[in-house]
Amino acid sequence: MSSDKRSLVLHYDEENDQIVFFSVPASEALALRKDSSSEIPLCEFRAVSPDEAERRVGEGVFHMFDSFAERKTGIRDYAGNFEHTRGQVLH
Numbered sequence: 001m002s003s004d005k006r007s008l009v010l011h012y013d014e015e016n017d018q019i020v021f022f023s024v025p026a027s028e029a030l031a032l033r034k035d036s037s038s039e040i041p042l043c044e045f046r047a048v049s050p051d052e053a054e055r056r057v058g059e060g061v062f063h064m065f066d067s068f069a070e071r072k073t074g075i076r077d078y079a080g081n082f083e084h085t086r087g088q089v090l091h
Helices: 027-036 042-046 050-068 079-088
Strands: 004-013 018-025
Touching: 004 027, 004 050, 018 027, 042 050, 050 079
Parallel strands: none
Antiparallel strands: 004 018
């Protein structure tokens, strides 16, 4: 395996109803990151249990897939859950 730095890409393939994982050279990913990215410091995940950290990452990934997809994943209503949670935090 090459020692060149690589970045992981997750792609929701709506037509084939699958999630695709692949890597690209980090330099190529950085160009994409400049246009649209979400950043969460790792310290926020280290501050919770490993199970909770993994749950938050997974929920975030599915929420982003559903936010940008024409065909939702059907796992759960991530947008509705987000609005509900946001409403609880703001009140």
